[in-house]
Amino acid sequence: MPAIVSPNSFPHLFSPITIGGMEVRNRILSTGHDTVMAHDGQVTERLIAYHEARAKGGAGLIVVQVSGVHETARYTSHILMATSDEAIPGYARLAQAVHRHGTKLCGQLFHPGREIMETDDGTAPVAYAPSAVPNQRFRVMPVPLSLRMIGEIVSGYGDAAARMMKAGFDGCEIVASHGYLPAQFLNPNVNLRDDAYGGSVENRLRFLREVAADIRKKTQPTFVVGLRITGEEHDSQTLDASEVLAFCRLLDADGDIDYFNVVAGTSATLKGAVHIVPPMHFSGGYSAPFAAAMKAAVSKPVFVAGRINQPQLAEQVLASGQADMCGMTRAMICDPDMPAKAEAGRLDDIRACIACNQACIGHFHKGYPISCIQHPETGRELTLGIKTPAAVRKRIVVVGGGPAGMKAAAVLAGRGHDVELHEAESQLGGQTRLAQLLPGRAEFGGIITNLSREMEQAGVTVRRQSRVTRAMIDEMRVDAVVIATGGKPHWPHVEGYETSHVVDAWQVLRGQANVGTSVLIADWRSDWIGLGLAEKLAREGCRVKLCTEGIAAGEAIHGYVRNIMMATLHTLGVEVIPYARLFGSDGNTVYMEHTASGAPIIFDDIDTLVLAQGHDRVADLEAELDDFAGEVHVIGDANTPRTAEEAVLEGLKVGRAI
Numbered sequence: 001m002p003a004i005v006s007p008n009s010f011p012h013l014f015s016p017i018t019i020g021g022m023e024v025r026n027r028i029l030s031t032g033h034d035t036v037m038a039h040d041g042q043v044t045e046r047l048i049a050y051h052e053a054r055a056k057g058g059a060g061l062i063v064v065q066v067s068g069v070h071e072t073a074r075y076t077s078h079i080l081m082a083t084s085d086e087a088i089p090g091y092a093r094l095a096q097a098v099h100r101h102g103t104k105l106c107g108q109l110f111h112p113g114r115e116i117m118e119t120d121d122g123t124a125p126v127a128y129a130p131s132a133v134p135n136q137r138f139r140v141m142p143v144p145l146s147l148r149m150i151g152e153i154v155s156g157y158g159d160a161a162a163r164m165m166k167a168g169f170d171g172c173e174i175v176a177s178h179g180y181l182p183a184q185f186l187n188p189n190v191n192l193r194d195d196a197y198g199g200s201v202e203n204r205l206r207f208l209r210e211v212a213a214d215i216r217k218k219t220q221p222t223f224v225v226g227l228r229i230t231g232e233e234h235d236s237q238t239l240d241a242s243e244v245l246a247f248c249r250l251l252d253a254d255g256d257i258d259y260f261n262v263v264a265g266t267s268a269t270l271k272g273a274v275h276i277v278p279p280m281h282f283s284g285g286y287s288a289p290f291a292a293a294m295k296a297a298v299s300k301p302v303f304v305a306g307r308i309n310q311p312q313l314a315e316q317v318l319a320s321g322q323a324d325m326c327g328m329t330r331a332m333i334c335d336p337d338m339p340a341k342a343e344a345g346r347l348d349d350i351r352a353c354i355a356c357n358q359a360c361i362g363h364f365h366k367g368y369p370i371s372c373i374q375h376p377e378t379g380r381e382l383t384l385g386i387k388t389p390a391a392v393r394k395r396i397v398v399v400g401g402g403p404a405g406m407k408a409a410a411v412l413a414g415r416g417h418d419v420e421l422h423e424a425e426s427q428l429g430g431q432t433r434l435a436q437l438l439p440g441r442a443e444f445g446g447i448i449t450n451l452s453r454e455m456e457q458a459g460v461t462v463r464r465q466s467r468v469t470r471a472m473i474d475e476m477r478v479d480a481v482v483i484a485t486g487g488k489p490h491w492p493h494v495e496g497y498e499t500s501h502v503v504d505a506w507q508v509l510r511g512q513a514n515v516g517t518s519v520l521i522a523d524w525r526s527d528w529i530g531l532g533l534a535e536k537l538a539r540e541g542c543r544v545k546l547c548t549e550g551i552a553a554g555e556a557i558h559g560y561v562r563n564i565m566m567a568t569l570h571t572l573g574v575e576v577i578p579y580a581r582l583f584g585s586d587g588n589t590v591y592m593e594h595t596a597s598g599a600p601i602i603f604d605d606i607d608t609l610v611l612a613q614g615h616d617r618v619a620d621l622e623a624e625l626d627d628f629a630g631e632v633h634v635i636g637d638a639n640t641p642r643t644a645e646e647a648v649l650e651g652l653k654v655g656r657a658i
């Protein structure tokens, strides 16, 4: 039975708040986040549909992704630009779509300084910053800003804000967070200037003060002006957190800023960037204590973001007085209707974000429109967002209860089909059940909880411990079969296995491998599995060598997740060997081949060789159904082994297709 929770359970979350001239209906905020849905610097219909879905779902305030305020602000090839009046019609359509649902809208005013990721033609960028201090992450050596350019950029902020106001936005937010240009001026490790913009606190704050004043000069008094600011950058070249509070006190006293929006991390370094979109390794709401310090320092409302993925947690942050609004960005990328469900007390129906970073920020950093592994409709509102009821009710059997099968079953039943899902094991989840056993990744199992609920709501009949055969299909008289039978560990043909102790990743995770003290992991996919196994075994006391076929361990996964896992492996003393392909084994010796030089790499004294060599598809039923008269669809790893993201997406697509 789903928990029945009264809407009064969230008295703080659903109380309105007035910020400057803007009244917001609740305390739920979608913070600014790049979507890779802009085109030629302009708002697109896809971007509007994306934000409208969140407005419709009940978000109180949406802050739209960064908009460049100057030509030198193009930090990616898909940034929005607010540098000309051409931006106004797109902004206006976006504002109308969001306002239609009672949600307020602010824009982000942005200059990255030295934090330039890419150019639109693949050449290395010319970046400008307070001083010629290099960036670690993108290897950018910036040009120090001239006074003339500083003046131009300051004026660009005000002009951009005026365009947003003209388009109907309720306000704007200066992005002084994450080590971007305003933060570079504030940081004495990055700002080495000896003119009026460097040195003393007053001088380092001058740029931000001029920006805020220029915006105020060019906008109406009711137009909200917020400040996004990092409290703790979590790095050695860091901006001191107590100094950040001092800066904010001064800005607060000036009276130009209506709210302070607190986050963690910096774009400049691998260690600091992890906190920009914190993975599941960090606890929910971990930046809230800094927000509380900010609240004690300033008179205006304080917002906070960072792993607040459930309304209960947001309510706690608000009730304890740590912040006035909660950023719940991935929470709404994963479930746009989260606010409405929370308000209606339908807590069990909320699809909680698991902070995997796979399809949201993971897509962004690959240059693709953002989505969610659990909710592939996100970012695809115009193509996959609307589900039409089935024209004819069909009897459908879904074989396999992993993410692909569960999503397909939920969507098919939701459209009115009669759906039975058969799972051979006693529990649903497929490989997700193993993935959640990797260290620090327990939350990944949330996919099973969420998809189980989607199936329950849609009315899917679930049969566990039921291995489906052709005879059963014939007996059930179904119209369509969806094969989602997953995969199994791939064992490549390698010489000498029989003389060595060889186990696979699944056996290790299930506790079925009697692993020795000295272990070598042969990692083909260069993803979470190799990294996670290495951590698990090192924590259990093994001496671990992680040989990865990629150019770096974790090469295939999102950088923030990889970097936090690599940091742990480094601390645990795991030896990581890239460019290494498994060649053979002989007793306690493992032979690898360097993938670039072709030279042998030989490891002696290995007790156990662990195979993390990907998966083979399991789809025997497909051949059995060769002459089946109805429809047959093969999805997920049974189609071809990949990740949970593709499994759920294919589940959705087949769910719409029948």
Ligand SMILES: Cc1cc2nc3c(=O)[nH]c(=O)nc-3n(C[C@H](O)[C@H](O)[C@H](O)COP(=O)(O)O)c2cc1C
Residues within 6 Å of the ligand: 031, 032, 033, 034, 035, 065, 066, 108, 175, 177, 228, 263, 276, 277, 278, 305, 306, 307, 308, 327, 328, 329, 330, 331, 360, 361, 362, 364, 370
């Ligand atoms: C895909 C993606 C893109 C982001 N881009 C921006 C951005 O353009 N500006 C910004 O200030 N923060 C950006 N962020 C950070 C978010 O605003 C937010 O601080 C972060 O996701 C943590 O909040 P959450 O745990 O509620 O998701 C981005 C986050 C994601 C997931």
Ligand code: SF4
Residues within 6 Å of the ligand: 330, 331, 333, 334, 352, 353, 354, 355, 356, 357, 358, 359, 360, 361, 371, 372, 373, 374, 375
């Ligand atoms: S892809 Fe993962 S981190 Fe991103 S919104 Fe979905 S569940 Fe959350």
